[in-house]
Amino acid sequence: MSILELNNITKRYDDKLAVDNISLSIEEGEIFGLLGPNGAGKSTVISMIGDLVKPDQGEIAIDGHSLKKEAILAKKNLGIVPQDIALYENLSAINNLKFWGTLYGLKGALLKTRIDEALEITGLKDRAKDKIKNYSGGMKRRINIAAAFMHHPRLLIMDEPTVGIDPQSRNHILEFTRNLNKEYGTTVIYTSHYMEEVESLCGKLMIIDEGKVIASGSQSEIKRMVSNEETAEIKLTHYTSEIGMKLNTIKDVSGINYNAGILTIAMKESKTNLQDIMDVLIGNNAKIENINVKVPSLETVFLTLTGKSLRD
Ligand code: ADP
Ligand code: MG
Numbered sequence: 001m002s003i004l005e006l007n008n009i010t011k012r013y014d015d016k017l018a019v020d021n022i023s024l025s026i027e028e029g030e031i032f033g034l035l036g037p038n039g040a041g042k043s044t045v046i047s048m049i050g051d052l053v054k055p056d057q058g059e060i061a062i063d064g065h066s067l068k069k070e071a072i073l074a075k076k077n078l079g080i081v082p083q084d085i086a087l088y089e090n091l092s093a094i095n096n097l098k099f100w101g102t103l104y105g106l107k108g109a110l111l112k113t114r115i116d117e118a119l120e121i122t123g124l125k126d127r128a129k130d131k132i133k134n135y136s137g138g139m140k141r142r143i144n145i146a147a148a149f150m151h152h153p154r155l156l157i158m159d160e161p162t163v164g165i166d167p168q169s170r171n172h173i174l175e176f177t178r179n180l181n182k183e184y185g186t187t188v189i190y191t192s193h194y195m196e197e198v199e200s201l202c203g204k205l206m207i208i209d210e211g212k213v214i215a216s217g218s219q220s221e222i223k224r225m226v227s228n229e230e231t232a233e234i235k236l237t238h239y240t241s242e243i244g245m246k247l248n249t250i251k252d253v254s255g256i257n258y259n260a261g262i263l264t265i266a267m268k269e270s271k272t273n274l275q276d277i278m279d280v281l282i283g284n285n286a287k288i289e290n291i292n293v294k295v296p297s298l299e300t301v302f303l304t305l306t307g308k309s310l311r312d
Helices: 042-049 072-078 094-102 108-122 137-148 167-183 193-200 219-226 241-248 271-283 296-305
Strands: 002-015 016-027 031-035 057-062 076-080 155-159 187-192 205-209 210-216 227-235 253-259 262-268 288-296
Touching: 002 042, 002 187, 002 262, 016 042, 016 057, 016 187, 016 205, 016 210, 031 042, 031 167, 031 193, 042 057, 042 076, 042 094, 042 155, 057 072, 072 076, 076 137, 094 108, 094 137, 108 137, 108 167, 137 155, 137 167, 167 187, 167 193, 205 219, 205 262, 205 296, 210 219, 210 296, 219 296, 227 271, 241 253, 241 271, 262 271, 271 288
Parallel strands: 031 187, 031 205, 076 155, 155 187
Antiparallel strands: 002 016, 002 057, 205 210, 227 262, 227 288, 253 262
16 A cells, blocks of 8 residues: 555645646655755645645545545654754754654653664764754754654655755765665655755655656656666777677667777667677677666756756
């Protein structure tokens, strides 16, 4: 069963259509990417899932429970890390975690265990008693994420968790997201306008722009929407024009270029190609030093489908 269902969600602010008829189904256990440039409607979608903003139209169900009809049950297994940090600056990390844990109904020994766990997984145990206002932006982010995980929700939604923070905290958050998913089986919706992050974390994703779905599916499905071309870059110590001629006869190879020891082959995505290419190279004593197969990036997909760049 899907942990989250959005059916034809629409939200309008005055004359601005922030979210335009979005549907989505997420299976439990995924790290799902919600990718789109600033103003695409990502935070509005998340606010509607969190029941902070009511959709004008459409239905939302979390873990099979309608958000409209069974709000408490629906939200029980939901954790949201908001885009803007929601922590008390004058309280310590421990007291912030205590606050959020209590809000989620935790108390006594379990609350204490969860606070210890949160400090452990954020790597901020030694700073636990410091006031949040003395934390770096990245450290605040980590505590903000841990706060949303205090009740161990089965669905955790993170809204642009790595914007404006140092690379060390960024790597920590990416690693932390993978660990949550692996060790607790938490389903994660990872929202970002950084395509590299979504590319490295998420199996399935949805790309939105101006409130509309641009593309949705697995990474390879989405990439294939714009192109089924792959490029193999092969570093060789030996190359002849005869090798080039033979490679050109392989089905679905569309172009060959050899320059400065690197053979670049453009080909249609196909599992048999690479084997055929290897056979030709090995059969003709071309010593292979390195192979790199490239598929189109999500940036290319976005550019192709919208005519603009995802970057700031
Ligand atoms: P994203 O999170 O992808 O950057 P948002 O969901 O924040 O996008 O915003 C989508 C669009 O809706 C933007 O044009 C934004 O200006 C507008 N918007 C968002 N929240 C409000 C609001 N409370 N009032 C009016 N317009 C809003
Ligand atoms: Mg946003």
